[in-house]
Amino acid sequence: MIVPWGETRLVQGNEAVALGAVAANIGFFAGYPITPSTEIAELLAQYMPLLDKKWIQMEDEIASISALIGGRLAGSKSMTATSGPGFSLMQEGLGYACMTEVPIVVVNVMRGGPSTGLPTQAAQGDVMQARWGAHGDHPVIALAPCNVKECFELTIRAFNLSETFRTPVILLPDEIIGHMRERVVFPLKEDVHVVPMPVPDVPVEWYEHYHESTSNVSPMASFGSGYRYHVTGLLHDKHGFPTRKENEVIAKMERLKHKITRRLDELEDVQMHNVEESPVIIFAYGSVYRSALAAQAILKKKRKTVGIFRPVTLWPFPDRTVKEMLDSKDVILVPELNQGQMIHEVERMTRDSVRVVPLHRIDGYEITPEEIVDAVMEVI
């Protein structure tokens, strides 16, 4: 038994990701070593042969994500783990997986950038790359855990969402979360929901690889299951063959968009603390959310009330909820481990009268609760 179901353990964030992958029934891992994500690959190299699952270290990150797509097409749930520079290389494969609607999971343990940057230190500089790194319009789902238990849970959720929406899902822990150790009470196996790989039940001659269903997602057959089909990164028709016909091109692109935008309720995941009653809000995600919680407690002692808004699902951005909950506030403080990325999304969803104030930290260290407290005191 690799996942300590029902037990209490001291676990590292990256380790929890590896355990979450096993819990989600991962069948194939392909990766390339990179700090600070390496523990995920190392631990899965230990676990997976014991379970007759496939693990491989490829020659680079492009090869890794390409192998993942092949692995999932051949019927194995597939995941890779990387960090900033490797994530940049993977954009080619991410775009391909979005276009060909192959469910895979990509873990990007965020470190300081750009380029080689700060390999061993934390950042949240890849949240926009996660959204727009691949060329062309494409759907993206990205989740940001804030503690070790969530590394486990959100890895499982990432697999589940990728299968449900037939699209790649990106898990974005920052280095602090990936390398932190915490006590985790693991759930019982029967309490964890794992979405199995959907399989088509239509006769072979009826199968359409990209069937236009009401949910905009159709079950994907695996290579070798008797449903022979074509996969290409070219714009394609519902059978998967290249097309340039306007109606088919538009139908594909619209469906890619709508499969996310018409099912936002299943994707949105936010946490709010005292948001309704506070005119001042801290908008934070990942490790910064932890500091925001601590800052809120300190401020409470000073008799200052602040609310916290935390997106767990970063992409798609919780547009409607941000608009509904934050558009009438006085001040929104957006602390981030970057020079300002998600702050633009907050600004986009709030009117000009709302003061949206940034707080940056780009030296590789965490944003402390005290820094947030000071910033709040300055703006109120």
Added chain:
Amino acid sequence: MSATIPYEYKYLRSKKRFPHVWCPGCGIGIVMGSIIRAVDTMGWDKDDIVMVSGIGCTSRMPVYVDFNTLHATHGRGLVFGTGVKMANPKLNVMAVMGDGDALAIGGNHIIHAARRNIDITAIIVNNNNYGMTGGQFSPTTPPGARTSTTPYGMIEPAFDVCKLMDGAGASFVARGTVYHVTELDNMILKAFMKKGFSVVEALAPCPTNFGRANRLGGPVEMMQILKDNTINISQLKAMKPGQTDGKIVRGIFVDRDSISYMERYEALCEKAKKAAEAKK
């Protein structure tokens, strides 16, 4: 009189996907014919075959064959194929690539596929240039040759694909041409039969781009060049020094029995499980 339909047709998406994109006189269709004949001889079920490719003229081949087909990103056919093979080792995986796809953008992948000895057959159609984008030079463009990006002649030396693959550890390495079709059929068949990583380089004409840029004539003249400028490896010994100058050697250069990656991986799982058992 009813026309006889060649048996190759049952492996083609003949009713829906033709005509194909290749130019008149292109050699890629001949390689596709060789692959289909070898598949037929192997007796593989179409459901159990996966053809992967990258980007380029050759990489359009998967559209036309009625297998599980995967037209991947540029240079990555082999690594997509590696994932397919690992996830379902029962599938027979082949990768079709052009020279630019396999050796320039995919150069890193092919040497590692050979080193791993992953159970895939790579078929490289070498027409000495990038055809799809209009005839730019590739890693196999001969020195001095003109292409759209070497208007004053190619200054870089060319790769010898077969030597490269031998050095990297492939189980089977052969070179044929689309003029010597029976020989090519046989090479691809032997490659399919081989465990581990097998490579067949098929020299092919590109009359539209490489041929015009170098004034090599039309399809027939370029076929004649493949006939005249290549010799079979069996002819080598009988030839005198000087007679082989400028000739390209065809034949099977490597045919060795080595443990394939999937066999090694299976053994690894057994070893890991035994070690875990012993710990208990």
